[in-house]
Amino acid sequence: MPEPTANLLGEFIAGTTFAGLPGSVADKAKRHLLDTLGAALAGARTPETTRITATLTAPTTTGAAIWGTGLLASPRDAALANGVAAHALELDDTGGCDHSGAVVVPAALAALSLTDRVVSGAELLVAIVVGYDLARRALEGCGGYQEHNQAGWHSTGTCGPFGSAAAAARILALAPEQCSAAVGFAASMSGGLWAFVHNGALSKRLHAGRAAEAGVTAAALAGSGTSGPVHALDDVWGGFLNTFAPETAQHSALTDGLGEQWRIQRCAIKPHASCRGTHSAIDAVAQLMRDHDLHADEIREVRVRLSPFLADMCSGRDTRTLGTAQLSLPYAVSAQIAYGTADLSAYSPQRRSDERVRAIMDCVSLDVDASMPASAEPIIDLITEDGSHPCQVTDPLGSPANPIGDDALIAKFRSLAAVPEPTIGRLVDTVMRLDELPDARQLLEHLV
The missing domain is CATH 3.30.1330.120 (2-methylcitrate dehydratase PrpD)
Structure with missing residues (x-):
């Protein structure tokens, strides 16, 4: 068989450097990180998130933070809870897998608890960028948002695991072949149906959390040496695209412009609390x-x-x-x-x-x-x-062609993050200068 597509993606995940990112891409990653944290801190307070967290996660005395609650859980549980919280109020970003921030950011930060190595703020930004890239590429590989959506799939759940796996694998500094395995595992953890639309079911929120959890699981398995299905993104029987998008699959979208065209640039920040x-x-x-x-x-x-x-x-x-x-x-x-x-x-x-x-x-x-x-x-x-x-407004506010400014972004964050004002200021400052931080865990100190 030809070289697995997952191998090319694994090399991209492991080999991308902060120096290789355009400045505009790194800056956009900071803004989406801040926006996701604000949405999650607000979403963590909702009864729905509290119920899901209590049902599906187990508090621990060590591990990763469930943001804004003072609770700790295993990294996988924390990724799930924080993913649900980030998507709970429909205020998280869009245009990725669709909701990449609620998937990629919880996985990346949870993965920090799975490694003893020092991960710089710049490395965290790289993890976020490659996560957004793979999440969106998976969706484009399915033919795009409309095509995948019309088939009944909720792309946050089906395509999100690729982004979270990439981000977590990068945080863990996995070798290229391990990153490939993580991508393969992500394909086997995809799922999510639009059936929630008929009664407003909370499964929509759960899709983001499960996708974040799946990425942490995928990266952990790959890091342990467990073999993953590296042909899962190829044109084969049982492959992700052939199974989830048999009529619309675009296999070339997975790798076209890889490392040159950054998919985070296609994402939007939402000023309104709705779809x-x-x-x-x-x-x-x-x-x-x-x-x-x-x-x-x-x-x-x-x-x-x-x-x-x-x-x-x-x-x-x-x-x-x-x-x-x-x-x-x-x-x-x-x-x-x-x-x-x-x-x-x-x-x-x-x-x-x-x-x-x-x-x-x-x-x-x-x-x-x-x-x-x-x-x-x-x-x-x-x-x-x-x-x-x-x-007719062709480029709604928050879209790449009509972005909200930093003042509006920070105002949105302040309106959502129900933490003391000094903490809000420190969070904003930490995120906006994240590339200068020697240790990304400084960010976590403000999220407990």
């Missing part, structure tokens, strides 16, 4: 209301023209649970109209059941346009007594 599919619509409503000086009581109807793909994912109107509300485009635009924001406060139980926002939702109509490609952003039309006000 990324709703963000363009939220931004369009905000822009129209600002440009035309509109008030909520002036809007008679909201017409949304959207693709079948987006309609399948985000057309629901059930706001009884946080999960279903965050996947609802009608609620997202109604919240923006009613409250002037779609941040976390707009998704509180009180606001989700507010009669005012329910009345606006009744005026939202969805026109599913079969001619619109799956990747097309929706067209929003606010109808008032003065007429029609259409708008």
